[in-house]
Amino acid sequence: MKSKKKLAKAGSKKASGVKIVCRCEEVTEDEVRAVIRKGYHSLEEIKRILRTGMGHCGGRGCLKVIARLVEEETGVPIAHQKFPGSRPPLKPIPLGQLGSYENEQKER
Amino acid sequence: MSRKSADAIIIGGGIIGAAIGYYLAKRGLKVFVLERKFPCAGSTGRCIGGIRAQFTHDLTIRVMLKSIKMFQELDEELETDVEWYAGGYLFLAFDESKASSFKQAIEIQRRYGLKVDFISPDDCCQVVPGLNREGLLGGAWCPTDGQANPFKVTYGYLEGVKRFRGQVFVGAEVKKINLAGTRVVSVETVNGDEFSAPVVVNAAGPWACEIGKLVGIDIPVKPDRHEALVTEAVERCLEPMLVDYRPDGCYFVQHYGTGHFIGCYTPVPIVPGDRVDASDEFITEMPRRMVRLLPKLASVKVIRQWAGSYEMSPDGNPICGKTSVEGFYVAAGMSGHGFMFGPALGDLMAELITTGKSSIDLSEFRLDRQWTKAEAMK
Numbered sequence: 001m002k003s004k005k006k007l008a009k010a011g012s013k014k015a016s017g018v019k020i021v022c023r024c025e026e027v028t029e030d031e032v033r034a035v036i037r038k039g040y041h042s043l044e045e046i047k048r049i050l051r052t053g054m055g056h057c058g059g060r061g062c063l064k065v066i067a068r069l070v071e072e073e074t075g076v077p078i079a080h081q082k083f084p085g086s087r088p089p090l091k092p093i094p095l096g097q098l099g100s101y102e103n104e105q106k107e108r
Numbered sequence: 109m110s111r112k113s114a115d116a117i118i119i120g121g122g123i124i125g126a127a128i129g130y131y132l133a134k135r136g137l138k139v140f141v142l143e144r145k146f147p148c149a150g151s152t153g154r155c156i157g158g159i160r161a162q163f164t165h166d167l168t169i170r171v172m173l174k175s176i177k178m179f180q181e182l183d184e185e186l187e188t189d190v191e192w193y194a195g196g197y198l199f200l201a202f203d204e205s206k207a208s209s210f211k212q213a214i215e216i217q218r219r220y221g222l223k224v225d226f227i228s229p230d231d232c233c234q235v236v237p238g239l240n241r242e243g244l245l246g247g248a249w250c251p252t253d254g255q256a257n258p259f260k261v262t263y264g265y266l267e268g269v270k271r272f273r274g275q276v277f278v279g280a281e282v283k284k285i286n287l288a289g290t291r292v293v294s295v296e297t298v299n300g301d302e303f304s305a306p307v308v309v310n311a312a313g314p315w316a317c318e319i320g321k322l323v324g325i326d327i328p329v330k331p332d333r334h335e336a337l338v339t340e341a342v343e344r345c346l347e348p349m350l351v352d353y354r355p356d357g358c359y360f361v362q363h364y365g366t367g368h369f370i371g372c373y374t375p376v377p378i379v380p381g382d383r384v385d386a387s388d389e390f391i392t393e394m395p396r397r398m399v400r401l402l403p404k405l406a407s408v409k410v411i412r413q414w415a416g417s418y419e420m421s422p423d424g425n426p427i428c429g430k431t432s433v434e435g436f437y438v439a440a441g442m443s444g445h446g447f448m449f450g451p452a453l454g455d456l457m458a459e460l461i462t463t464g465k466s467s468i469d470l471s472e473f474r475l476d477r478q479w480t481k482a483e484a485m486k
Binding site: 042044045048049054055056058087088089092093094095096097098099100101 | 149153386407409
């Protein structure tokens with residue numbers, strides 16, 4: 001359920017043929033490169049500026065691609081870059097479903 | 109290893125450090141901001157972005173009225189969209205004692221010109237369509253409160269520091285602060301770099317106490333853990349920040365720019381320490397509380413949970429100002445409100461540092477105060 005504004009934004013990017021590296025937050029390769037060139041060289045900083053990794057997939061779709069862009073721009077190999085920790089839940093879950101779940105921890 | 113000198117060194121790249129750094133740099137000082145990890149790695153980047161003037165401490169209300177005015181103009185100031193939106197704050201009362209404490213607070217707030225009312229359950233449901241009014245006695249409603257994006261604001265301030273010829277150092281953890289007699293002269297980091305300046309500001313948030321120890325000053329700031337979650341983006345259906353102060357209550361808002369719901373609660377009893385791992389208890393309990401308050405959210409999906417620290421002072425009010433070490437200032441103990449205080453305290457601290465006094469007198473927030481005037485709307 002995306003807002004109309006977001007859908008329009010996504011549509012316009014697709015139409016112009018730009019490369020989207022983060023599908024959840026609709027962030028383009030050019031936007032990522034621009035932020036790296038501004039001096040933000042860590043995945044953690046890029047995440048906080050562009051929201052890459054803050055969407056539905058939690059960064060599984062985009063972080064490696066972005067790490068490669070960081071490597072290309074800065075020369076720091078992917079293996080030497082620190083990846084943001086993954087945060088639960090792994091899949092989006094409705095509030096109503098989570099709220100009706102009996103917490104086993106509390107019983108202990 | 110390097111040696112560099114500036115007019116002022118800020119320890120901490122959260123909202124407080126970034127804002128003080130910006131307003132000092134804007135006043136012509138050469139500023140270095142030293143951040144242990146990366147900007148917003150601490151409390152600021154983990155907060156939910158609420159901004160309100162509904163407090164009970166006179167000075168806090170005055171600071172927040174200034175801050176809200178600054179948020180309204182922050183896009184132009186920082187040359188970026190900080191996503192400020194005046195959606196208001198609605199504090200719900202489910203028992204007589206809360207209702208009367210809100211009414212007392214409103215009397216204080218109105219003295220400073222805040223547009224705030226205690227409204228009926230019917231009016232609460234007008235403000236928040238779909239609100240579960242079971243047991244509701246009314247609410248404290250202020251339409252001029254709002255929200256903004258903590259990342260946009262903090263990175264915006266730090267970009268501004270750079271525009272005014274300052275520098276931001278990431279991965280710069282401070283391990284030593286050097287004094288000459290009773291005056292601060294320089295700061296050393298774990299990387300072996302030394303930065304000298306006649307002014308050093310401790311804006312280390314939950315770790316302000318540790319930084320204070322480096323100059324032998326006791327700064328009574330203790331972190332406690334607050335968890336938060338965010339949902340997918342959906343069509344706009346909630347204007348204000350909704351605050352439910354019951355022991356099993358919660359507070360949440362719909363992010364104006366994107367449509368995500370973002371919220372948290374204060375655990376009873378509090379969880380001391382700066383741990384930021386996520387718990388199973390929160391991810392089941394918080395949704396229950398949210399859906400109880402606003403049943404229409406049941407189908408909205410949670411996409412992420414995390415935790416952050418409230419950096420509590422003994423009375424829940426900020427600790428701001430000079431210290432017994434000449435040139436060493438503190439701005440910490442924001443007690444869960446650092447993001448919203450940021451613009452005003454940044455400007456006032458910069459004024460205090462450069463001129464010796466600030467246009468709103470912050471002495472009630474000084475480090476050597478008695479901790480007796482506790483904030484009731486924490």
